[in-house]
Amino acid sequence: MKQLVRKVKIIGTGSYTPETVYTNKYLETIVDTSDEWIQKTLGIKERRIAAPDQATSDLAYHAGNNAIINAGLTKEDIDLIIVATATPDRLAPSTAAITQDKLHAYNSVAFDISAVCSGFLYGMSVGSSFIASGVYDNVLVIGADTFSRITDWTRRDCVFFGDGAGAAVLSSANVNEGFIAFRLYTDGRGKFNYTVPAGGSEMPCTPEVLEKRLQYFQMNGKAVYDTGTEVLPKAIFQVLNDTGLTIDDIDLMIPHQPSIGILKETARIINLPFEKVMTNMDKYANTSGATIPLILDEVHRAGKIKCGANILFAAVGSGWTYGAAIMKWSMCK
Numbered sequence: 644m645k646q647l648v649r650k651v652k653i654i655g656t657g658s659y660t661p662e663t664v665y666t667n668k669y670l671e672t673i674v675d676t677s678d679e680w681i682q683k684t685l686g687i688k689e690r691r692i693a694a695p696d697q698a699t700s701d702l703a704y705h706a707g708n709n710a711i712i713n714a715g716l717t718k719e720d721i722d723l724i725i726v727a728t729a730t731p732d733r734l735a736p737s738t739a740a741i742t743q744d745k746l747h748a749y750n751s752v753a754f755d756i757s758a759v760c761s762g763f764l765y766g767m768s769v770g771s772s773f774i775a776s777g778v779y780d781n782v783l784v785i786g787a788d789t790f791s792r793i794t795d796w797t798r799r800d801c802v803f804f805g806d807g808a809g810a811a812v813l814s815s816a817n818v819n820e821g822f823i824a825f826r827l828y829t830d831g832r833g834k835f836n837y838t839v840p841a842g843g844s845e846m847p848c849t850p851e852v853l854e855k856r857l858q859y860f861q862m863n864g865k866a867v868y869d870t871g872t873e874v875l876p877k878a879i880f881q882v883l884n885d886t887g888l889t890i891d892d893i894d895l896m897i898p899h900q901p902s903i904g905i906l907k908e909t910a911r912i913i914n915l916p917f918e919k920v921m922t923n924m925d926k927y928a929n930t931s932g933a934t935i936p937l938i939l940d941e942v943h944r945a946g947k948i949k950c951g952a953n954i955l956f957a958a959v960g961s962g963w964t965y966g967a968a969i970m971k972w973s974m975c976k
Contacts, residue, residue, distance in 0.1 A: 651771040652821030652973050654781075655714025655812035658940035659705035660691040660805075660927060667802070674799050681802050682925075686903025690805025690928035693789045698732045700741040702808035703787035706936070707746055710783060710810035718748040721812075722779035725770055726755050727762025727786045727932040729961070730793060734843075742785065751783070759837070760899045760960030761827075762786055762932035763809070764968060767956075768825045770813045785810040786932035793839055795859035803862070803902075805928035809936025820951075820973035824885040826878050827966035836866040837961035871905040871959045876912040878967040879957055886969050890915050892953050893969075897942065899958035900924040900934040909957075921947075931960070943974065950975035 666689045667678035681687050693702065703726055711718060724746075726739035733741075739753035758765040763786035770782035787808035794801050841848050841857035848858055875898075883889060890913055898906060900922060910917045923938045930937060935956060942948055952972045959965040 650816050650818060650821060651774045651813055652816035652970070653811045654814045654974065655710045655712070655716070656810065656936065656940040656943045657706045657709025657711070657713055658807070658809040658937045659702050659709065660807040660937070661693045661697060661702070663692040663694060664689050665692050670802055673796060674801055676799050676802055684902065684904060685803065686922065686924050687802065687928045688925045691807055692791045693806040697789070699728050699730050699787050699789045700732050700738050700745060702789065702806065703728070703738060703742040703785045703810070704745040706787065706808035706810040707742060707783050707785045710812050714812040714814075716781060716812065718746050719750050720781050721748045721751045721783045723770065723773055723782045724748060724751045724753040725766040725782065725784045726753070727758065727766040727784070728755060728788055729757060729759045729762065729931055730788045730790060731755060738787070748783075758960055758962065758964040760901065760929070760931045760934065761958040761962070761964035761966060762960065763935045764956055764958045764966050765827060765964070767811070767813065767968065768827055771822055771825070774813055774815055780814060782813040783810060784813060784936070786934070786936045788931040788933050790860070790931055793858065793860050795856055800862055800864070803929050805930050807927055807930035807933040807937050809933045809940050811936055811939065816973060820971050822968060822970040824882050825966065825968045826882045826885065828874065828878060828964070830963045833866065833870060833963040834961070836863040836870070837861070867901065868905055870963055871901055872908045872912070874963065874965045875905070875909045875957050875959055878965055879913050879955065882967040882969055888953065888969065893919065893955045894952035895942070895948060896920045896955040896957065897935055897939050898956070899960070900927070900929050900938070901959065902929070934958075948972050948974070
């Protein structure tokens, strides 16, 4: 199904990362891994870890507040808050509701989206639809995750993830700016290639479950790589076709940060020079739903996005969930 979203743009960005840093060298002391392998294979040097008293909503609050300020709005101006997270504070209430309370943004509706690493992309699509239809004027979309809480630090795959949050404020735009198209996909046949077995209705946490450490994530790394390098180009080619643009028209790609290998192979397949692919996994690792808004805020505040630039967003996550979007940037000085 072709999805065209018009007259919706980003008017503010924000991000937040915790202070604690776990370097690859530190992880060498607790698991059988090496700094050299992690950097070469994944492109990661270090990752941020939430403090014991920080929940996902705390990271989401800081990123969301920064985005509201950057947009020149107040908390009273926000009509809807969407939090994309795979690591909610609690099963109930939603992390979005908790974040709304911390922001004191009581004029807003608030709910969560669960699409793991694709969550922020899904959230921008949903938020854009509300604005395009005239239901809401200003939507705050936050991607936030604390994967350190579902990581087994005795296993080698603990090197993949970090904690962080990013946010964007969406609002109405003129016909010559903002989002041009979204393409979202789900393929449930891959649902258990990345999963957290315990903690839900299928397998509630019990002493036996905890003893088997089933409350932590489990990942098939090869399946993630193979799927990522297959579906990301598929989504990107389709959204280019929807818009009538070519890869040469893309000025910057702001992707989810799964690994440097997946991004390099994707860039090769779609014939996009890798210098156009924005990355920050060296500093933060994979922050799941936070990856896209976190790097978006970084490149925006660094002045790397030119007025009128065509920005390509792309992500793949557990489910499988994946997709792409293109927008014409309009936050111009």
